[in-house]
Structures are given as C-alpha cells and as structure tokens.
Amino acid sequence: MPRRAVLIFAAAILLLAAGLGGYAWTIRQAAQPQGSGVALVGGPFSLTDQDGRRVTEKDFLGRYMLVFFGFTYCPDICPTELQVMTAALDAMGPAAEKIQPVFVSVDPERDTPEVMKAYVANFGPRLIGLTGTPEEIAAMAKAYRVYYAKAANQNAPGDYLMDHSSIIYLMDEDGSFVKHFAYITDVEKLTSELKKAITVSP
Template sequence: MSRARMALAALTLALAGVAGTLLWVTLRGEDVGTASVGGPFTLTDETGRTVTEADFEGRPTVIFFGFTFCPDVCPTTLYELTLLMQDLGEDADKVNWLFVSVDSARDTPEQLAQYTSAFDSRILGLSGTEAQIAAIAKQYFVYYKRVPLEGGDYTMEHTATVFLMDSGNHLFGTIGYGEAPAMALSKLRRLVRDG
C-alpha cells in the first residue's frame, strides 16, 4: 500500500471516529459544551447606586469594559458608540448602554460620571471593588491587567470588545475594536429587533 493511500486511510478512520463520537454524544443528549458569557453581578453606578444584572433585564444591553484614564481605545470606542446611538435614533432608547471600569482604584463613581459626560448621556458608568470587577470580568471572559509606568503611575491592558447581550442577558454578538461602522450599526439594529 502506498504512503498516500495509508495517509488517506488513517485520515478517513480519524474522521469516522470523530463523527461517531459526536453522534454518540448527540444521541445520548449530552451537551458538548459552550461558553456562557455574562451572569450575575453587583456594581456601583456613576451616581453611587448599587446595581445588579436584574436592573438591566428586559432590554438588550451593550457593555464595554475599560477605564477612564485610557489614552485611546476607551474614548474612541465610547465616541463610536455615541455616533452609533445617534444613527439608531429612538431605537437607542430601547437598549442599556454600560461602561464597566476595570480600574477599581481610580474609577470612583464621581470619576466615571465626569468621564461619561463627554459621550452620550445614556452611557452609564459602572465600577466596583477589585473583587466585584474580577467577578464580572471573569463572566464576560474579559482580560485586564495593571501595567506599571515610569514614575509610579500605571495603565491598564484590557479586552477591547463590545458585548451585545439580549434582553435575557445572553450573548447576542460582539463589536470588535475598529469594526466598520456600517457592520456595527447592522448588529445593533438586529439586537434592538431580535434581542
């Protein structure tokens, strides 16, 4: 038997094994596993009020993680969301717009209120203790890390994805950093319509 035929036979056998395993798992009714994004949280909004995920149920939610001392990604993303909200018109009122700080040390409710005032007034800043931020970041699979700078200051590295959650707090989709505005607007319109 030639090497090519042996390789083809091995590949066919491997694919049959994978297909058989998937069929077996499906027939048994077992879930092969999907990551669940989102979940319960307790944070403080920019007015100092304690909020939970229950405060935002019943409407789709757009959620972005960042920090107020962010030099580029955060202000750019919030500005782009502001423009998209204008494009949505009255439909933007049907959505919760959340900015969750990953910098619990500096981003107090007052700091968040001042920062979000530069963008659409419907964007609500949320902060919390280090443990609260770690918990919500874990639920959304958000990476963040404090990075020391010269002179004792620091910045934050963080995921730059905008999460689109349906009215039941399930992941509906995402908007990537720098995504084309027309594509992002299309996703938001679907979120309003179907989420």
C-alpha cells in the same frame, strides 16, 4: 494465488478496514455530548454606578446592554470605542431606546463613582458607568471573559495604564450574550449590526 490477485485482495482488505474505522469514528462522535452552542459570556454582577447606586444585572432586564470594559485614564482605545457606541446609538434613532450602553471600569483604584460620573458625561446622557471593589470588578470581568492587567510605570507609579480586552458585548433583554464587536468595528457597521440584532430577536 497470482500476484495480481493478491494485490487486489490486499487492497480490498485495506478499503474494508478503512471503511469500518470511519464508521466506528462516526459512531463515537455521534455518541459524544454535543455543545449547546450558547456562548458562556455574562452573568450576575453587583457594582456601583456613577451616582453611587448599587446596580446588578437585574436592573437591566427588559433592555439590551451594550457593554464595554475600560478605564477613564485610557488615552485612546476607550474614548474611541465609547464614541463609536454613542454615535451608533444616535444613528439608530428611537430604536436606540431598547439598548442601554454600559462602561465598566477595570481600574477601580482610580475610577471612583465621582470620576466615572465626570467621564461618562462626555459621551451623552445614555451611558452608565460602573465601578466597584477590585473583587467585584474581577468577578464581572471573569463572567464576561475580559482580560485586564495593570501596566506599571516604573518612573511614575501613579500614572500606570491598564492592558485590557477591547471588545463591545451585546446582551439581550434577559442578560444573555447575543454577539460581540471587535475594536475595528466602525460606527456604520455597529449601527447596522445593532439594528439587525434587536429586530430579529423575539
């Protein structure tokens, strides 16, 4: 067989093999279970609010939840995010009645209900503060995929800070995850996104 014909034949075999390989890969991918597309964020919890009452996720059914995890001794990020949440809800007018803002402490050692009550009062009457035992806080943080850890101060152990995720979570009326907002989200953007979220939801 002439050399040119051999090369053409070899190229044809390679193309056929590549085509069969691609077809087999497509079949395997189609046969694999597909994800539901539902974010695994949120779930049952049982904590204590700033008035000392026990609260679970069922107490929020029928309203959206806007949830932020932090701690009252936080010097900057927490008050900034809570101010953004408060301002966005104020800007929404009557529509904000559909949304319950919630601040969950990741520092139960210091954030007692009494401390939480004094703190959340700085951000208007809407905000609910939740705290609990270390185990209860850990369970809710795990459900929401929240990172937190004590940042020890060797010189003053009682003045430690908490490293933690800085994300605002929006949950729907059934307690299911809708979307999250990063730390860089400003009041205007958060207001707009909240309006869209509660408008398009059934």
